[in-house]
Amino acid sequence: MTGRRASDIDADAARYVARMDGDDWSDAQERELERWLARDPRHAGALLRAQAAWMTLDRPFPAQSAVREDTGVRAGWSRRRVLAGGGAAVAAAVGGGVLLFGGTSYATAVGEIRRVPLADGSIAAINTASAIDVSLDDAARNVRIERGEAWFQVARDKRRPFVVAAGRARIRAVGTAFSVRRRAGGADVLVTEGVVEVWADGAEGHRVRLKAGSRGFVADDAAIEQAPAAPSAIDRALAWRNGKVDLAGDRLDSAVAEFNRYNRRQLVVADPAVAAERFDGVFRTDDPEGFAQAVEVSLGVPVDLSDPAQIRIGRPGL
Amino acid sequence: MAAWVTEHVIPHEAAVRAWLARTRASQEDIDELIQESYSRLAALESVDHIDRPDAYFFSIARNLLVRRLRRARVVPIEAIAEIDAFQDDMRPSPEREAGSRIDYRRLLALIDALPERRRRIVRMRKLEGWSQREIAAALGISESIVENEIYHGVRAVQRAWRDGEALSAARLAAFEGGERPR
Numbered sequence: 001m002t003g004r005r006a007s008d009i010d011a012d013a014a015r016y017v018a019r020m021d022g023d024d025w026s027d028a029q030e031r032e033l034e035r036w037l038a039r040d041p042r043h044a045g046a047l048l049r050a051q052a053a054w055m056t057l058d059r060p061f062p063a064q065s066a067v068r069e070d071t072g073v074r075a076g077w078s079r080r081r082v083l084a085g086g087g088a089a090v091a092a093a094v095g096g097g098v099l100l101f102g103g104t105s106y107a108t109a110v111g112e113i114r115r116v117p118l119a120d121g122s123i124a125a126i127n128t129a130s131a132i133d134v135s136l137d138d139a140a141r142n143v144r145i146e147r148g149e150a151w152f153q154v155a156r157d158k159r160r161p162f163v164v165a166a167g168r169a170r171i172r173a174v175g176t177a178f179s180v181r182r183r184a185g186g187a188d189v190l191v192t193e194g195v196v197e198v199w200a201d202g203a204e205g206h207r208v209r210l211k212a213g214s215r216g217f218v219a220d221d222a223a224i225e226q227a228p229a230a231p232s233a234i235d236r237a238l239a240w241r242n243g244k245v246d247l248a249g250d251r252l253d254s255a256v257a258e259f260n261r262y263n264r265r266q267l268v269v270a271d272p273a274v275a276a277e278r279f280d281g282v283f284r285t286d287d288p289e290g291f292a293q294a295v296e297v298s299l300g301v302p303v304d305l306s307d308p309a310q311i312r313i314g315r316p317g318l
Numbered sequence: 319m320a321a322w323v324t325e326h327v328i329p330h331e332a333a334v335r336a337w338l339a340r341t342r343a344s345q346e347d348i349d350e351l352i353q354e355s356y357s358r359l360a361a362l363e364s365v366d367h368i369d370r371p372d373a374y375f376f377s378i379a380r381n382l383l384v385r386r387l388r389r390a391r392v393v394p395i396e397a398i399a400e401i402d403a404f405q406d407d408m409r410p411s412p413e414r415e416a417g418s419r420i421d422y423r424r425l426l427a428l429i430d431a432l433p434e435r436r437r438r439i440v441r442m443r444k445l446e447g448w449s450q451r452e453i454a455a456a457l458g459i460s461e462s463i464v465e466n467e468i469y470h471g472v473r474a475v476q477r478a479w480r481d482g483e484a485l486s487a488a489r490l491a492a493f494e495g496g497e498r499p500r
Contacts, residue, residue: 006349010476018469021443022450022461042350045357052323053475057425057444244369278384280377282370290367297358298378 006046012036013046017054103135108148111262111286113243121155122162125241127181128262128285136160149181151192151238168200169218176212179238186219190234198224245283245291252277252295256313259288264309267292271314274301323359326371328479333372334379335480341383349480351386355379428478432471439464440471 016033019025037043106126108114114126120136130148135141138160143152145166154162154173164171166180169187176194180187189198191210199207200222208224210216213234216226229237232248239246245262247255253275256267262285269275277299283291292311296303304312331352338348355378359365368374429440439457442448450468454461 005346006353009353010349011473014469014472014476017472018465021468021472022465041357042353043357044360045353045355048320048323048360049328049353049356049479050472050476051320052328053479054472055320055324056328056479057429057440057475058324278381280380281368281374283367284369287367293362293364293367294374297362298381 004040006042009040009042009046010050013043013050016047017050021054103133105131105133107131110264113240113285115241118155120157120160123153125151127151127240145180145182145187147182149179149188149240151177151179151190151241153177153193165201166218168202168220168222170199170201171218172197178210186217189216189218190229190237191215192234192238200224239282240285243285245285247279247281247283249278249280251275252279252299252313255279255291259283259285259291262286263288265289266310268310268312269314270304270312271301274299274314277301319360319362319365322365322371323356327356327359327375330372330375331479334376337376338379338383343383347386351379351382352480354382358382425475425478428474429471432474436467436470439467443468443471 016036019029020033037047106114106116106124108126108128108130110129112128116124116126118124118134118136118141120141122141124132124134124143126132127149130150131146132148132150133144133146135143141157141160141162143150143162143164145164150164152162152164152173154176162173164173164180166182166187169180169182169189171178171180171187171189173194173196176196177192178194178196179190179192181190189196189210191212191214193212195212196210197207198210198216198218200218200220203222206222206224208216208226210226213229213231214226215229215234215237216224218224236246236248240262245255245258250258253269256269260266265288267288279295279299281291281294283294288311289305292303292305292313295301295313301314303314334355335348335352338351343351355375358378359375365371429437429444431437432440435457439453442453442456443450448456450461450464454464457464
């Protein structure tokens with residue numbers, strides 16, 4: 001940083017705010033302000049902060065935390081958007097269909113998230129571009145994930161184990177909540193409540209118990225990896241249930257891969273140098289444009305929105 | 319934009335400053351990083367896509383800090399630890415909510431602490447809805463004097479939001495002492 005100190009700039013900004021607060025604001029004053037803003041990029045930030053600080057005296061502070069969604073997403077003006085955007089997709093999906101007997105299939109399109117109540121009282125939330133089969137009878141509750149990811153809140157019923165199959169992976173629960181994501185080469189399991197037992201089909205002898213707050217990966221070769229995860233990490237990984245992508249220090253390339261699960265308009269990292277940048281924030285799954293703009297602003301990376309089929313982040317060869 | 323910042327960003331500024339202080343950034347550096355972060359916000363065409371403004375603002379400041387540290391020769395070990403741990407600070411928590419709520423009462427106290435004429439003018443302007451010209455006429459002083467008093471009022475509020483730091487930092491430290499030993 002060169003030039004004037006931040007505190008001097010703040011004083012200049014306060015001077016402009018006091019003048020704008022007055023009754024006469026001439027064209028000449030407007031031009032002077034424009035010149036001042038153009039002189040140093042920090043000036044716009046100082047002016048914004050001074051204006052906002054001065055406005056804090058206007059009225060009692062809005063009760064930001066008075067309205068909170070159970071997801072912890074801050075309400076306020078964003079509440080409208082949550083309801084209109086991601087929330088609507090989730091809400092509309094409720095009531096997809098109640099299962100009785102035999103197998104029932106559910107599939108979601110790209111960007112769609114469905115919440116399905118099952119006949120035994122369990123709930124399934126089905127993520128984007130996924131397909132599951134559910135079959136409930138007196139002796140067993142079986143779910144097969146053909147592709148994609150689903151989270152289950154399992155109703156307690158000791159007589160009927162709840163078993164999810166994803167490729168070779170098997171996950172058994174009594175009363176608990178967990179998600180399963182089918183991937184190339186295996187399945188990811190995230191446990192949010194209780195305990196589940198995981199194994200690979202054909203290798204029933206090797207079973208691993210996963211507790212709430214841990215994640216496991218069951219590989220197609222029957223290897224099982226497990227790792228404890230911070231509760232916040234599990235919540236973030238399951239933010240899709242509320243139509244959100246929640247990033248905290250994630251690499252840009254993996255964040256982009258996450259958005260691309262939900263949208264036909266694909267994000268492309270054109271500059272390999274920025275792929276490893278870390279990124280934070282909570283975004284709607286259906287708003288890759290907003291995410292790209294946030295990347296542009298906070299990493300200072302150019303973003304090209306001109307192509308309706310994709311969004312390019314960064315310029316190659318720079 | 320300014321209204322959005324008033325509602326969603328300013329209340330969290332002290333927490334971001336406290337976090338920057340824990341990375342051993344100097345006061346001058348903190349002031350600059352905060353100012354740069356606001357400049358990034360000012361450059362946004364729209365804020366519609368931001369669901370968690372506090373996290374977003376935090377993220378901007380963090381990325382600016384990381385960029386600055388990359389250029390620095392000597393990076394304090396605290397900075398690395400804090401940058402890695404920072405995501406824990408971004409989770410919504412009752413403490414953070416409370417930290418951003420008490421401030422209106424403190425601002426009223428701040429107005430009351432201003433010198434007599436300034437207090438009267440700021441109260442008339444902000445709480446009672448008089449214009450600067452009306453205030454000048456009512457008090458029999460020039461508009462430029464009123465504007466100058468308003469200027470000092472703006473300075474006081476700027477400082478209040480900056481120095482909210484001390485209080486929040488103490489609260490944060492107390493909270494972390496119990497929850498998350500470092």
